[in-house]
Amino acid sequence: MNLNLIEKILQMKISIIVAIADKNGIGKNNDLLCHLPNDLKWFKKITTGFKVVMGRNTFISLPNGALPNRENIVITDKISDFFANCIVVNSIDEAVKHFDTDKETFIIGGASIYKQFLPMATKLYITRIYNNFDADVFFPEIEFSNWNLIEKKDNEVDAKHKFSYSFLIYERIN
DSSP, rough: OOOOHHHHHHHSEEEEEEEGGGGGGGTTTBOOOOOOHHHHHHHHHHHTSSEEEEEEEHHHTTTTTSTTTTTEEEEOOTTTTOOTTEEEEESSHHHHTTTOSSSSSEEOOOHHHHHHHHHGOOOOEEEOOOOOOOSSEOOOOOOGGGGEEEEEEEEEEEETTOOEEEEEEEEOOO
16 A cells, blocks of 8 residues: 555545444344344435445345445456446555545445444444354454544344344444
């Protein structure tokens, strides 16, 4: 990464949004671990109008292609990939060149993309699902001493949600 790119990253608002279950599980067979309608609504509310960045497999897992009302950036190592209504890039460095310095950009998965962007992230939007699923994809370990919890909303099991969960928002401590 060159110096100009590092300086640009330091000015950016890079946020990660993710649903994490026990043992840091985030997915299984290129799908979500469970269906939480309120989590999907929260995700849509937070990311609409912003750029969202994802890896190839995350994009392929989307049921209807590019997320509407968002600028979709897909990172892939396959040079020939084309995804309708998306900016397709072949590296993290190339993706960052499309970020705005005055607006939040959301990293939405998968595990490899989260791992690469976590050191650059300034905010975490986590849906913490209180259940141990049989996951095959995991979020990297978070060093919570580097983060300040600024908002928490607990949600209990109900007719539409089989698991209790919390919405958590963290800001990086400088």
